[in-house]
Amino acid sequence: MPLLPLPKHRTSREDVVRALKARHSEDANWREGRTFSLVYYAGEDVKRLLEEAYTEFMSENGLSPLAFPSLRKFEAEVLAMCASIFNGDANVxxxxxxxxxxxxxxAVKTAREWAKNERGIERPEMVVPxxxxxxxxKAAHYFGVKAVHVPCGADFKVDVNAMRAAVGSNTALVVGSxxxxxxxVVDPIAQIAALAKEKGILCHxxxxxGGFILPWAKKLGRDVPAFDFSVDGVTSMSADLxxxxxxxxxxxxxxxxNAELRRHQFFTYADWPGGMYASPSMTGTRPGGAIAAAWAALHHFGEEGYVEQAKGMLATTDTFVNGIKSIPGLKVFGDPPATVVGFGSDTLNAWELGDAMEARGWKLDRLNKPAGLHIMVTPAHARVVEPFLRDLRECAAGLTAGQPPPEGSAAMYGMLGAVTDAKQIDSFVKDFLDGLYEVG
Ligand SMILES: Cc1ncc(COP(=O)(O)O)c(C=O)c1O
Structure with a gap:
């Protein structure tokens, strides 16, 4: 990599901001609903509130609750609100x-420590769909826990019988999404948790x-199975604010x-010449802005606001789903209850369809095994659903008529699908990551 010397002289604030904005203009245009992942945008008002909350606490560090009692309180309140959203009791x-x-x-590191300390398991495993x-x-890789993968059924939910068969004497944890x-789709959480309880192991x-959409979908009368601490046997959960x-x-x-389980997550070190070190999670420094902005979002929306947002997003999702189903050759995978939908085709190459849509400015994530495309609906998508479906219909019709797809990632996906040597794929993707660090 060629070296990039640090600028010899200062750059004015105005020039730095101008340069930042110039680069920003090259990024995906998520405000207009043309991307379907990575950004969850609830409008300019919410964005401004988050900016205010974030910048107010931008310099504070959640690593030290003693120095920043405000952050300690925000975090404790965010967690207590989450526990209540997910039907926990006062021990959660x-x-x-x-x-x-x-x-x-x-959660995986906690399961590993729990298994070692409470069950004497030295070579822990987890069974995951x-x-x-x-x-x-990644957790398996970092923490030396063996991940045992089990297949999903035709409805794309994990096969609980396969999960049962995969649980052994070293299993510490079973997981559902x-x-x-x-x-x-939602995995059969009640059955997974019952299996965990029967075997005396943990269930994440x-x-x-789905954590901040399923509860509201349920309140709106959708058919959402119990997936949280209301299910006997669920011992931990993750949910992204x-x-x-x-x-x-x-x-x-x-x-x-309960708190006994959480203690397995904490890290402490008393012998450091720098003093007593205690860290609740993976990172050391914990950005205060993110904690404060999460607290601000929960208060700004409240249950009322989240339910209202969910109502709009679910209606938009229904329009997407019905529209996709009405396009000859396309099918929606399974019966998704929320705002995340995969779709594909038995007759068309879904990745080529993705390239054709990309040429029209739609950025869709690609699915594999089976090949498909992916949408995650946010409020920004309400106004693009009609043009999206029109383009999708035209692109599908074009491919059906034998039009060659534009150049895109379909060829690469096809090539990777044909390679059976996992090491070769690993090396190819690592080359790609290497390439990201080229200056320019
Ligand atoms: C089901 C599920 N779990 C975990 C993650 C990881 O979240 P993050 O990208 O915030 O690390 C994602 C991200 O999309 C997800 O969809």
């Missing part, structure tokens, strides 16, 4: 983290994506059935 507790991945990492978020694989990222519900909680980036909650 947790910590805030930087995001879904950190929450999942902490193939649809579970890769954060669990509510909702799972790929097809947006990953509600990072920075997704459908519409908080600023860097905010998630990991919750436990």
């Amino acid at each position: 507790c947790g910590t805030m983290t930087s995001g879904g991945t950190e929450s999942v990492l902490m 193939i649809s579970v978020h890769p954060a669990f694989e 509510a909702v799972a990222y790929p097809q947006g 519900v990953d509600a990072c994506l 920075h997704k459908y909680g519409f908080a600023a980036k860097g905010a998630s909650a990991v919750l436990y059935k």
Whole structure:
């Protein structure tokens, strides 16, 4: 990598801001609903409130509750509100983290410590659906926990019989998602939790994506199965405030059935010449802005505001789903109860369809096994649903008529699908990551 010398001289505030804005203009245009992941935008008013809350506490560090009692209170209140949203009792507790991945990492690390200390398990395993978020694989990789993957059924929900068969004497944890990222469905949490209880092991519900939409969907009369602490046997949950909680980036909650479990998450070190060190989660410094902005979002929306947002997003999702189903050759995967939908085709190449849509300015995530496309509906999508469906219909018709797809990622997905050597794929993707760090 060629070196980039630090500028010799100062740059004025105005010039720095101008340069920042110039780069910003190259980014995905999420305000207009053309992207379907990464950003959860609830309008300019909410964005301004989050900016105010975030900047007010931008310099504060949640690592020290003694120096910043405000952050301690915000965090404790955010967690107590989450416990109440997820039907916990007064024993439910947790910590805030930087995001879904950190929450999942902490839940797995907690399970590992619990298994070792309470069950004497030295080589812990966890049984997870193939649809579970890769954060669990990352946790397995980081913490030396073996991830045992089990298949999903035709409805894309985990096969609980397969899960039962995979549970062994080293299993510390079983996991279900509510909702799972790929097809947006809820795993059979009641059955997974009952299995965990029967075996005397832990059960985590990953509600990072669905945690701040399913409760409101249920209140609106949708058919949402129980997925939270109301289910006997659920011992921990993760739920992201920075997704459908519409908080600023860097905010998630990991919750436990009781404080004894949470103690397995904490890290302390007393022998450091720098003094007594205690850290509740993975990161050291914990940005105060993210904690304060999450508290601000929960108060600003309240149950009333979240239910209202959910009502709009669910109606938009229905329009997307019905529209996709009405397009010849396309099908929606499973029966998603919330705002996350996967779709594909038995006759068309879904990745080529994704490239054709991308050429028209729509950024859709790609699904694999089966090939598909992915939408996560936010308030920004209400006004694009009609043009989106029109473009989707035209692109599908074009491919059906034999029009060649525009160049995009379909070829790469096809190529990766054909490679059976996992090491080769790993190396290819690592090359891609390497390339991201080129200056320019
Ligand atoms: C179900 C689920 N779990 C965990 C995560 C990880 O969240 P984050 O990207 O905030 O780390 C995601 C992200 O999309 C998710 O969908």
